[in-house]
Amino acid sequence: MARTLHHRQALLVLNGLPVVGPVMLRRLLDAFDEDPVAILSSDRQRLLNVQGVGEKAAGVLLNWADHFNLSQEIERMKASGVRFLAQTDEAFPPMLRETFDPPIGLYWKGKYNVDRPCVAIVGTRRGTLYGLSVAKQFASELARLGFCIVSGMARGTDTAAHEGALEVGGKTVAVMGCGLDIVYPPENLDLYKQIAIEGAVASEFPFGRRADRQTFPMRNRVVAGMCEAIIVVESDAAGGSMITARFAGEQGRQIMAVPGRIDQASSAGCHQLIRDGATMVTSVDDVLEELRYARPTQTEAELPLESGGPKTESLSDLEVAVLACFEGGELCQPDGICQRIQRSVAEVSGCLMSLEIKKRIVKRADGRFEAR
Numbered sequence: 001m002a003r004t005l006h007h008r009q010a011l012l013v014l015n016g017l018p019v020v021g022p023v024m025l026r027r028l029l030d031a032f033d034e035d036p037v038a039i040l041s042s043d044r045q046r047l048l049n050v051q052g053v054g055e056k057a058a059g060v061l062l063n064w065a066d067h068f069n070l071s072q073e074i075e076r077m078k079a080s081g082v083r084f085l086a087q088t089d090e091a092f093p094p095m096l097r098e099t100f101d102p103p104i105g106l107y108w109k110g111k112y113n114v115d116r117p118c119v120a121i122v123g124t125r126r127g128t129l130y131g132l133s134v135a136k137q138f139a140s141e142l143a144r145l146g147f148c149i150v151s152g153m154a155r156g157t158d159t160a161a162h163e164g165a166l167e168v169g170g171k172t173v174a175v176m177g178c179g180l181d182i183v184y185p186p187e188n189l190d191l192y193k194q195i196a197i198e199g200a201v202a203s204e205f206p207f208g209r210r211a212d213r214q215t216f217p218m219r220n221r222v223v224a225g226m227c228e229a230i231i232v233v234e235s236d237a238a239g240g241s242m243i244t245a246r247f248a249g250e251q252g253r254q255i256m257a258v259p260g261r262i263d264q265a266s267s268a269g270c271h272q273l274i275r276d277g278a279t280m281v282t283s284v285d286d287v288l289e290e291l292r293y294a295r296p297t298q299t300e301a302e303l304p305l306e307s308g309g310p311k312t313e314s315l316s317d318l319e320v321a322v323l324a325c326f327e328g329g330e331l332c333q334p335d336g337i338c339q340r341i342q343r344s345v346a347e348v349s350g351c352l353m354s355l356e357i358k359k360r361i362v363k364r365a366d367g368r369f370e371a372r
Contacts, residue, residue, distance in 0.1 A: 009070060010036035011086050011105050016068040016206040019057045022101040022218075027051055029104075036104075040064055068206075076207045081196075082180055083108045093118070099225040099251050103204035106222075107180050110200030112171055118148045119287070120223050120248075122241040123157025123233035124266050129362065129370050130329050131157060131234035131266065134258055136164035138231060141284040143170020145293075148199075150175065150226050152219055153192065155185050157233050157241075166194055173226070176203040177219035178211040220244040229254035229291055231281065235269030242269050245278070254290055256281045261329055314358075318343065322351050323360060326371035333368055 005013070014020055014036050020028070031050045032038040039047075040061060047058040060067050077084065085092045086105045091113040096102050121139050123131060135157045139149045143165035151158040153174035165172035174195050178184050180203050183192045195201055204222060205215060220240060224230055224247035232255070235241035245255050255278040260267030274280045279290050288294070315323070321341045325332050338348050352369060355361045361369045 005037050005040060005070075007035075007037060008084065008086060009074075010040050012073060012084055012206075013040060013064050013068050013070055015084075015103070015105050015204065016073065017060055017064060018067075019060045022103065024050075024052050024057065025104055026101060028053070073207060076181065077107070080181065080207075081109060093226045095227065096222065096225040099221075101221075102225060103222065106202045106204055107206070108200055108202050109180050110196045110198075112173075112198070112200045114148060114173065114200075114226070116146055116148050116171065117291075117293075118150050118173070118227040119291075120150045120227040120230040120244065121157065121161035121233060122151055122223065122230060122235075122244050124235050124239055124241065125154050125156040125158075126266065126365075127156040127160065127234050128264070128266060128329065128331070129372060131258075131260070132160040135160040135233045136167075138233070138258075138284060138287070139164030139172075140168045140170070142287065143172065144168045145284070145288075148173060150223055152177065152223055153184075153188055153195070153201075154240075155188075159188060159191060162191060162195060166198060169198075172199040174199070174201045175219050175223045175226070176201060176205070176211075177215040179203060179205050179207045179209040181207045182210060184211050216240060217243050221247040224248040224253055225251055227253060229256055229287065231256045231258065231287065232270050232273060232278075233258045234260060234266040236265045237268040237272055239269050242273075245273055254279065256287060256290065258282065264329075264331065315360075316351075318347065318351050319355055319360075322348065322355065323371065326361065326369070329371070331364070331368040331370050 014025060027050050028039050044058050044062060047053050047061055084105050085108045087097055087102060093114045119142055121135055123135060139161040143149050149161055149165040149172040151161045151174060153162060162172050162174060172195055180201060183189045192201060220243050224244050230245060230248040230253060232241045232245055248255050255273060257270040257273040257278045257280060259280055260270055281287055322337055325337050325340055334348055334352060338345055359372060361371050363369055
């Protein structure tokens with residue numbers, strides 16, 4: 001059965017077999033002169049002669065039809081409007097093709113093909129209002145200047161980056177850590193649909209593959225590999241964005257980081273990257289300078305790193321005092337505010353509620369408050 005396969009079908013099969021990782025696949029293709037059909041048509045002994053291929057992997061390759069339903073996969077791709085871009089296809093992202101271990105192909109949903117320089121914007125899923133604002137502003141400005149914004153469509157920073165690009169009619173690619181028939185996180189369904197129409201959604205994983213601890217790092221290597229540079233907006237020291245940054249460094253890409261408050265965990269990763277040699281960026285002009293692109297329009301103003309102080313119009317003295325506790329982007333607990341301004345819990349709680357109604361502050365999921 002394997003002998004009747006076409007080249008692209010054989011690539012789909014190899015890409016969908018769980019025992020065949022990127023390194024093993026590269027060794028197999030090297031051993032079989034880049035011929036995926038020959039791999040699936042081979043005998044057990046020749047497969048076992050390839051470094052890293054054991055009895056289990058050889059058995060799966062010899063009996064691939066028991067492990068991967070090719071006809072079903074093709075039908076699902078047709079029904080979903082999904083293409084499979086092989087490494088050798090012209091539409092395959094060019095910079096990704098140059099990396100050490102690129103995927104042999106990408107499931108690709110959307111008419112857009114990468115036709116311009118790409119920049120990745122990544123960060124924590126639990127971004128502050130400041131971080132989300134910066135991610136969206138960087139994405140909007142870079143997309144307006146002609147860059148394609150790449151991210152992973154995760155909650156928080158990734159979502160803000162995609163939205164920023166789309167809001168100005170720019171191009172964006174979302175690289176998923178699961179099959180393209182699964183929208184993760186589910187609340188991003190509308191964003192997924194919009195990206196598929198105006199940009200593209202991509203994955204190296206077959207239909208039905210759910211996200212797990214293995215797929216996210218693999219997704220991150222694709223994000224880094226597609227781009228000239230990666231910008232980390234907010235990340236703790238052990239966040240997934242740090243993995244993306246590491247891949248970017250290994251692939252010779254530019255690593256940039258936006259600084260934040262020294263007492264916030266969400267800035268620890270960015271500060272570590274800057275300490276280790278990443279470029280600190282506080283404006284899009286910094287990005288353009290590092291990438292040696294000239295801005296075609298008038299130079300923009302630098303993004304503010306501070307809140308600029310609380311707005312005092314139509315506020316009581318107590319509200320002004322409470323808002324002052326948030327200067328510099330600080331996240332505050334109610335009891336901490338009580339201690340700082342020497343007012344009762346009842347007074348501070350009522351004031352916080354009033355400021356929420358006036359949309360001056362917002363309550364986070366962890367119970368702390370943050371100024372808008």
